[in-house]
Amino acid sequence: MKEKNRHISMKTKTAWRKNINISDVDTFLEEQRQEERIGTVADKSDAELFMSETIPSSATKSLKNARKDKFSAVPKYCISLENSSKVQDPIVKRNRVTNEAKISKRTSQANRLEQKKLKSLVANRKSARALKTGFNKDIWAEEPVPAELKHEWFPEHVVLHHMKNTGKPLVKVAESTHAKPNAVRNVEIPVSGASYNPSIDDYNELKQTVVDKERKKIKHSEHLDRVVTQKFLKMSKEERESMVLKEMSEGLFENADKNVANDEEEDSGNEYSAINQPVQNKKKKRSEKNRQFRAVTRRNLEATTKVELKKLKDINKVKELSSELNKREKGVEKKRENRAKRMEEKLQKPGRVAYMQYEEPEEDFVEPTELADSLRTLAPPKSLVADRFKSFQKRTLIAPKKHRDGIPRTNRSTLKKWKRYTLSTHKETP
Numbered sequence: 328m329k330e331k332n333r334h335i336s337m338k339t340k341t342a343w344r345k346n347i348n349i350s351d352v353d354t355f356l357e358e359q360r361q362e363e364r365i366g367t368v369a370d371k372s373d374a375e376l377f378m379s380e381t382i383p384s385s386a387t388k389s390l391k392n393a394r395k396d397k398f399s400a401v402p403k404y405c406i407s408l409e410n411s412s413k414v415q416d417p418i419v420k421r422n423r424v425t426n427e428a429k430i431s432k433r434t435s436q437a438n439r440l441e442q443k444k445l446k447s448l449v450a451n452r453k454s455a456r457a458l459k460t461g462f463n464k465d466i467w468a469e470e471p472v473p474a475e476l477k478h479e480w481f482p483e484h485v486v487l488h489h490m491k492n493t494g495k496p497l498v499k500v501a502e503s504t505h506a507k508p509n510a511v512r513n514v515e516i517p518v519s520g521a522s523y524n525p526s527i528d529d530y531n532e533l534k535q536t537v538v539d540k541e542r543k544k545i546k547h548s549e550h551l552d553r554v555v556t557q558k559f560l561k562m563s564k565e566e567r568e569s570m571v572l573k574e575m576s577e578g579l580f581e582n583a584d585k586n587v588a589n590d591e592e593e594d595s596g597n598e599y600s601a602i603n604q605p606v607q608n609k610k611k612k613r614s615e616k617n618r619q620f621r622a623v624t625r626r627n628l629e630a631t632t633k634v635e636l637k638k639l640k641d642i643n644k645v646k647e648l649s650s651e652l653n654k655r656e657k658g659v660e661k662k663r664e665n666r667a668k669r670m671e672e673k674l675q676k677p678g679r680v681a682y683m684q685y686e687e688p689e690e691d692f693v694e695p696t697e698l699a700d701s702l703r704t705l706a707p708p709k710s711l712v713a714d715r716f717k718s719f720q721k722r723t724l725i726a727p728k729k730h731r732d733g734i735p736r737t738n739r740s741t742l743k744k745w746k747r748y749t750l751s752t753h754k755e756t757p
């Protein structure tokens with residue numbers, strides 16, 4: 328140890344620990360650890376300490392032998408992983424298996440596990456091959472949620488969390504994806520009056536409905552003729568031109584005369600006259616301000632008293648208010664029922680899938696003179712293909728179409744019969 332520095336106090340133990348020099352002790356311990364790792368010179372043999380120079384038997388190794396040696400040798404990047412320390416194992420008794428019976432048992436277990444993995448792989452390949460060939464089971468019939476999770480103690484978020492973490496997540500699909508657009512039946516049963524041999528009452532009922540529809544159509548056409556067609560007057564070409572000239576020149580000459588008269592008036596009057604009167608800044612007196620303040624406080628007091636009086640009146644009107652609330656609740660309930668009823672009726676109607684709306688076909692009504700007495704003399708009222716197309720349109724499976732004047736759009740030879748117009752735009756080019 329070095330001598331004590333005269334400028335450092337060594338009174339306490341902490342000062343001794345802080346200022347004492349133990350480098351010689353550290354050096355000795357480091358050398359001892361180094362000998363434990365590498366080993367002492369006395370313990371090593373002469374062959375390890377000394378090396379005798381010998382002449383090689385062959386001048387150089389062949390390239391093939393050198394590659395073989397490299398293949399069997401330890402790679403250079405693994406040298407750092409080798410344990411080169413000579414320190415003894417602190418745990419002398421390790422859990423090493425030396426019994427041959429135990430070793431054979433463990434090897435047999437490993438072999439059994441490998442066979443089991445091979446069997447599972449073969450089964451998976453067979454199932455994959457079966458899926459490629461065809462489906463042997465209905466995947467939609469299987470219930471994704473197991474039976475043990477269908478309990479009142481398992482809420483929905485717990486079931487979703489469990490299924491997600493077990494590898495079988497539940498995918499929420501909107502109800503509209505599986506819902507039908509409407510509740511129209513695929514094949515509608517015709518009315519009893521359209522039978523080949525109907526009863527008199529059913530036939531008369533069908534006839535009355537057909538007559539009512541025709542009257543409604545006639546009434547609508549008469550209404551259009553009355554409010555549209557008859558409103559346009561018939562006139563000759565000369566009368567129309569004179570009316571257009573009169574309308575387009577309306578007010579031109581009167582405005583010119585007025586402009587001349589205004590110019591003359593402006594020239595005659597040279598004096599300046601203000602249009603708006605000058606504004607004067609008249610300040611209010613103290614008495615007027617006090618009067619205004621008292622009026623505001625009086626209005627506020629009247630409003631508060633009015634509110635308090637209304638509260639007292641409402642207390643006395645508890646029965647009337649309760650009856651009014653009950654009446655309002657009944658009205659809301661009735662509106663809800665009517666809304667549900669309208670929604671049910673809407674489901675029975677066809678939806679809109681294109682620019683054109685669906686039109687109901689005419690009733691299959693047969694005149695009394697054309698009624699057949701047997702199926703042999705019965706003539707079909709309409710085509711079955713047309714009926715199916717109308718059914719598809721009503722169920723919104725296809726869009727309703729209507730050809731112009733009965734001309735199909737695909738027939739190019741008849742397109743010249745149509746009148747075509749060019750729509751003028753702001754980007755017209757000459």
